[in-house]
Amino acid sequence: MAQEMNEPAMNIIEQSQVAPPQGSLPSTITPLTFLDIPWLLSRHARRIFFYDFPFPTTHFLQTALPILKHSLSHTLQHFFPFASNLILPPHPHVPYIRYLEGDSLSFTVAESSPADFTLLTSDSPRDSYDWQPLAPVLPSQRTSHDGTCEFPLMAIQVTMIPNSGFSICVIFDHVAGDGRTLHHFMKFWASVCKAKGDLDFPCSMPLPLYDRNIVKDPKGLMHVYMQDLRNSALLTKQFRGVLRGVYTDKVRATFIFSSEQAQKLKKWVSLKCNGSRTLHISTFVVTCSLIWVCMLRSEQKEKEGNNEPGNIGFSADCHNHPQFSLPSNYFGNCLIPLITRLKRGELVEQNGIVAAANAIEKKIRDFKSDALRWAETTMSDIRGLRKSGQSLVVIVGSPKLTAYNTDFGWGKPVKSEVVNLDSVGTVSLSDCRDQEGGIQVGMVLERIRMNNFTSILEEHLSHVAVLD
Numbered sequence: 001m002a003q004e005m006n007e008p009a010m011n012i013i014e015q016s017q018v019a020p021p022q023g024s025l026p027s028t029i030t031p032l033t034f035l036d037i038p039w040l041l042s043r044h045a046r047r048i049f050f051y052d053f054p055f056p057t058t059h060f061l062q063t064a065l066p067i068l069k070h071s072l073s074h075t076l077q078h079f080f081p082f083a084s085n086l087i088l089p090p091h092p093h094v095p096y097i098r099y100l101e102g103d104s105l106s107f108t109v110a111e112s113s114p115a116d117f118t119l120l121t122s123d124s125p126r127d128s129y130d131w132q133p134l135a136p137v138l139p140s141q142r143t144s145h146d147g148t149c150e151f152p153l154m155a156i157q158v159t160m161i162p163n164s165g166f167s168i169c170v171i172f173d174h175v176a177g178d179g180r181t182l183h184h185f186m187k188f189w190a191s192v193c194k195a196k197g198d199l200d201f202p203c204s205m206p207l208p209l210y211d212r213n214i215v216k217d218p219k220g221l222m223h224v225y226m227q228d229l230r231n232s233a234l235l236t237k238q239f240r241g242v243l244r245g246v247y248t249d250k251v252r253a254t255f256i257f258s259s260e261q262a263q264k265l266k267k268w269v270s271l272k273c274n275g276s277r278t279l280h281i282s283t284f285v286v287t288c289s290l291i292w293v294c295m296l297r298s299e300q301k302e303k304e305g306n307n308e309p310g311n312i313g314f315s316a317d318c319h320n321h322p323q324f325s326l327p328s329n330y331f332g333n334c335l336i337p338l339i340t341r342l343k344r345g346e347l348v349e350q351n352g353i354v355a356a357a358n359a360i361e362k363k364i365r366d367f368k369s370d371a372l373r374w375a376e377t378t379m380s381d382i383r384g385l386r387k388s389g390q391s392l393v394v395i396v397g398s399p400k401l402t403a404y405n406t407d408f409g410w411g412k413p414v415k416s417e418v419v420n421l422d423s424v425g426t427v428s429l430s431d432c433r434d435q436e437g438g439i440q441v442g443m444v445l446e447r448i449r450m451n452n453f454t455s456i457l458e459e460h461l462s463h464v465a466v467l468d
Contacts, residue, residue, distance in 0.1 A: 010133045010159075011111040013061070018069055018156075019104035020077040030081055030097040031212050032175065034221035035318070035333045038379050039174040040095070040229065045396075046135050046419035047182065048169040049403070050121045051410045057111050057160045064166075065109060068158065068408070071193035076105070078207050079185045081176050081331065082154040090147045091230055094222070097153070097176060106155040108136050117164035121415035123254035128422055128444045131252070134159045135169045135419050165414065178333045180317070183401045184208065194409040208331035215326070221375055228379045250422060252444045253454070254415075257287060259437030261461060265290065265353075268464040272354040281357055284429075285364070287439055288312060288395055289356035290460060291427055295393050296347050298445070298452040306345030311385060312356075313339045314395040316364065321371045336371055337378055338363050344391065353460065392425050399431040399439050417442045 053060060076083045084099040112133065119126060120134075136157035142150045154172040161167075172182060188205040195201035265286045273281070292312045315335040318324040326334050340363045346355045366373055374381070385392060396418055403416040418428035421444040432438035445453060 009112065009114050011113070012108065013057075013111055013160075014107075014109040016069075016107050016109075017104035018072050018076065018107045019083055019102060020080055021073055023101075024077045025080055025099065025101070027101060028080065028084075028099045030084070030099070030210060032095055032097070033212055033215040033332060034217050034225055035215060035335070036175050037095075037222065037225040037229070038337065038382070039333055041379065041382060042174045043420060043423070044138060044171050045174050045179075045182070046169060046171045047186075047403070048131060048134060048167055048415075048417060048419050049186075049406060049413045050117070050167045050415040051165055051408065052414055053160075053165045053410060054163055057162045060160050060166060061109075064410075065158070067193055067196055068168075069107065071195075072107070072156070072189055075185065075189040075192055079188065079331070082172065082185060084153055086151040086153055086173060086175060088149040088151070094226060095175075098150075105152065106136065106139055108155070108157040110134075110157060110159045112159055112161055115159075115161045117161045120161070120167075121165075123256065125251040125253040125447070125450055128250040128252045131169075131419050134167050136171050138171055138173070168408075169419065174333070177331055178315075178317075178335050179397060179401050180319070180328070180334070181208070181331050183403060183406070184329065184331075186406050190406045190408045194407060196409075206329040209327055209329050210331050212332075214330070215324070215332075219372055219376060221372070224376055225379055249447050250444050251447050251450050252421065252442070253450055254417065255441040255443075255454075255457065256432055256435060257439045257441065258435055261464070262286060262437070262439065264464045265461075269354055269357045272351060273358065280365070281361060282364075283439065284398075285357050285361050286353070287429065287441070288314060288360055289353045290457070291395070291441065292356050292360075292393050293347050293352040294453050294456045294460065295425065295427075296344055296391060297352075297456050298449050299391075300452060301344070306343065306348065308344045309341050309390050310344045310347050311339055311341045311390055311392045312360065312395065313337060313382075313385075313392060314360075316367045316371070317398075317400075318371055321368070323371045336367065336375065337382065338367060338374070339381060339385065394423070394426045395429060396421075396426060397428040397430050399429055402431050404431055404433045 053064070080099045081097050083103050083105045084097050085103065086095060087098050088095050120130060134157065136155040138155050139152045151173065153176045154170065157169050159167045184205070191203050191205050262283045266281050266283065269281050269286055296310050315337050318334045318336055319326045319328060319330065324334065340359045342355060342359050346352065404412045406413060406416065412433060417430065421428055421442060428442040430440040432440050
């Protein structure tokens with residue numbers, strides 16, 4: 001049962017705006033592509049990075065903060081959409097991103113004296129609310145007299161935990177770009193910061209590419225998606241910020257799958273397949289299968305529910321798909337949402353992981369054959385699934401984004417994870433800080449269900465641990 005709770009002591013030191021250097025950019029319109037439009041349905045994404053900094057707040061403000069802000073300003077010169085606004089004009093016009101001279105993003109500096117840095121960065125279950133005060137809120141939308149709405153696309157909060165460390169938390173609108181775009185921005189900012197803002201220092205990160213002409217739309221999906229949005233009146237939706245001050249008995253936990261565990265699980269699944277048509281059981285496939293099964297079993301439903309559908313959603317990266325072939329520095333979304341469904345009974349039985357792996361692998365194989373196979377119904381499928389109340393596990397993030405390579409000059413992050421995992425069934429995947437080839441899994445569940453999930457996960461992993 002939700003109940004009010006006291007906000008942790010948070011001292012706001014500075015609330016400012018950071019913009020690209022004055023006169024460095026002309027006013028610019030960045031069109032959206034059909035790959036961007038479905039993300040108008042999504043929540044804002046929030047990613048946090050924790051860094052060691054065993055010094056007082058005054059030392060941070062005098063030495064680190066000026067470099068962080070200066071390097072951010074110069075980074076925004078190249079990643080200007082994050083300082084821009086999403087423009088939602090009235091029908092029949094299409095949304096777009098607009099940068100005007102003087103546009104900027106909200107930048108908050110705070111101090112949280114009572115916070116325990118070790119607890120905040122722990123893998124063990126902890127109160128899911130603990131990270132919420134460290135996360136920024138996007139400024140409110142603005143609406144003009146003709147009904148055009150403007151939405152800021154990014155805000156950043158830096159929070160100091162005195163004599164321990166600090167966090168950098170970014171909230172951004174997914175319609176501007178995918179995880180690859182965000183981490184490109186973060187690593188570029190980090191590299192400029194690490195060079196102490198020296199713009200003559202050779203940067204290994206490529207500049208972003210904004211050419212929308214390279215995104216082909218052979219099926220006319222932009223028209224399909226826009227019509228879908230207008231029919232559902234979603235273009236007038238209100239984007240909400242972080243809900244603060246409400247407590248539920250949920251905990252956040254992090255699980256680390258080592259490379260050795262992943263290889264043994266792949267071997268176990270392959271052996272169980274017994275010559276089935278499954279072509280490629282990847283680390284991603286077995287990880288998602290294990291999570292999907294453990295999540296469903298942790299619900300501890302009665303057998304009568306075994307005929308109910310169980311769904312898992314994840315996004316496939318299109319950059320290297322032959323139908324797109326976009327460069328890695330392309331700024332924008334290049335993901336296709338995919339949904340796989342099986343009966344709950346198939347997933348919770350003894351060989352549920354094998355059934356899950358076969359279903360997920362087949363969906364990925366079909367995607368590789370035709371990336372746009374299900375694209376025409378993507379938005380209606382997502383909306384329908386949300387309304388249906390069916391079981392849904394959503395996988396976000398990817399180890400390939402190498403979040404732990406984001407070094408601002410204070411070393412690799414102590415911890416990095418997606419913040420907004422409190423939606424039912426949302427699970428994040430990331431690379432590991434200290435284990436090459438491992439996968440970091442983050443989730444938020446009710447305390448009792450997290451205990452169930454952990455026990456079931458350990459049980460499954462113990463079965464494959466004995467494999468040579």
